Structures are given as C-alpha cells and as structure tokens.
Amino acid sequence: MRKITGSILLALSSIFFLSACSSSGDDDQYQLNTRSPEALYNDARSAMEMGNFSKAADILEALDSRYPFGAHKTQVQLDLIFAYYKLEDSASGLANIDRFIRLNPTHGDIDYVYYMRGLVNMQADSYLFHTMIGLDRSDRDPSNAIAAFRDFETLIRTYPDSRYAADAQKRMRMLKNRMAEFSLRVAEYYITMEAWVAAANRAQLVLETYPDTPSTELALEIMIQSYRELGQETMTDHALQVLKATYPENRLARNN
Incomplete structure (x- = not known):
C-alpha cells in the first residue's frame, strides 16, 4: 500500500476544512x-x-x-x-449611528446614541497596540478625536441631564489633552524646520484653545525659543513672565 504524501494530506485536509466551513455557513x-x-x-x-x-x-x-x-x-x-463598537468596527458603527439619528431623532435613547458616537470616534482615534508598548503617537491625525469631542459636546449641550453627561465631560478633558499634544507635535516639527513664526503661532494656539491642559508649559517654552530666534525681545519677555508665574519650577523660569 502506497504511503500518502504530505502534499496529498494537505490537499485532503483543505477539502475537509472548506467543506466544514461551507456546512457551517x-x-x-x-x-x-x-x-x-x-x-x-x-x-x-x-x-x-x-x-x-x-x-x-x-x-x-x-x-x-x-x-x-x-x-x-x-x-x-x-x-x-x-x-x-465591541468589534472595533468603527466604520459600521458610525454608519449605523448616523442612520439611527436620521431615522429616530426624538427617540428616548437618542442621548445614548450620541454618547456611543463619541465612544466610537474615540475608539477610531486610539491605537491600542501603541498604548500597550508605550509608543507615543500623539502626532497622528486627530480628526476622529475632534469628532468625538464634538459628539460629547452635543450630548452635554442638548441633553445636560443625561446619565451619560458626566462621563462625556471626563472624556472631553482627555480629548482636549490629546488635541493639545497634537498641536505641540506640529510646533516641534516647525522648530526642526526653523520655521519660527509657525512654531510660535502653533504654540500660541495651544495656550488660547487648550489653556487648562498639561501642554501649556511646553507651549510657553516653544514660544520663548521661537521669539528669541526671531529677535522679538518684548514677546520673549512676556512669554517668560507668564511661564514664571504659571510654572515657577520650570528650568527656563528658574534660569532666566
């Protein structure tokens, strides 16, 4: 009796596997x-x-x-x-959310749907693998983070008494930190290109748009560096005074 070769066994096992899958389907x-x-x-x-x-x-x-x-x-x-959402299928999740909002704008659970829209957009923005290995990817496109922020903002503004409002506010703070960090990465890129005006303007944007985030300290440092490179002594001194008043332990604040 002939021995069955490895290739024949592989072919037979493939047939059985496909047959099983077809039967299951x-x-x-x-x-x-x-x-x-x-x-x-x-x-x-x-x-x-x-x-x-x-x-x-x-x-x-x-x-x-x-x-x-x-x-x-x-x-x-x-x-x-x-x-x-649990399957992390953001595209299908958002499509079904938008359809529900369009067809059921006055539904009793519409606040939940807006809340889920925010969660799905946050999920689309997150990089679980990067988080697990401690890799900073705050320079990635923040469009989903911005969309999530607006979703939670809509929820809180339209349904302030919603059971989801408190959690939405917490998530909005997280998203503000995320968007501020993105702007910092852009400012730092401009510094590497010696585009001092663009770097200063981007750092100023962080101070104006996200004043209550941890990114403001580094934004002030970038402004000081950029204004010095531009020879803007008055603006450098002003930014330095703000840094000293806000972050007195900062190295620039202590050494200037």
Missing part, C-alpha cells in the same frame, strides 16, 4: 431562514451576553434587513451599534 443560513424574529433576537442577545459579538452582529443585521418594522426594530439597531 449553510447551517447558520438555515437557522436565520427558519427561526422566528423573536427567536432570532433572543439568539442575538444570548450571543452578546456570551461575548460573541460577531455572531450577534450577523443575526442583528439579518433581523434589521428582513424585519425592518418588527417588534424590536429600534432595539435591534441599538444593539447593533453596541456590537460593532
């Missing part, structure tokens, strides 16, 4: 086709409770498309938003 489709909307929704909720958000999203998407006027129609959409 057919079974899932069969379940979606034969179960009632109520049973499907219960399946989706069970999947979410078990942490299987991928399965939950598949079922909820099927429910949303097949039974758009079903008994759980708005809850299905709300659950779908949460499922995509």
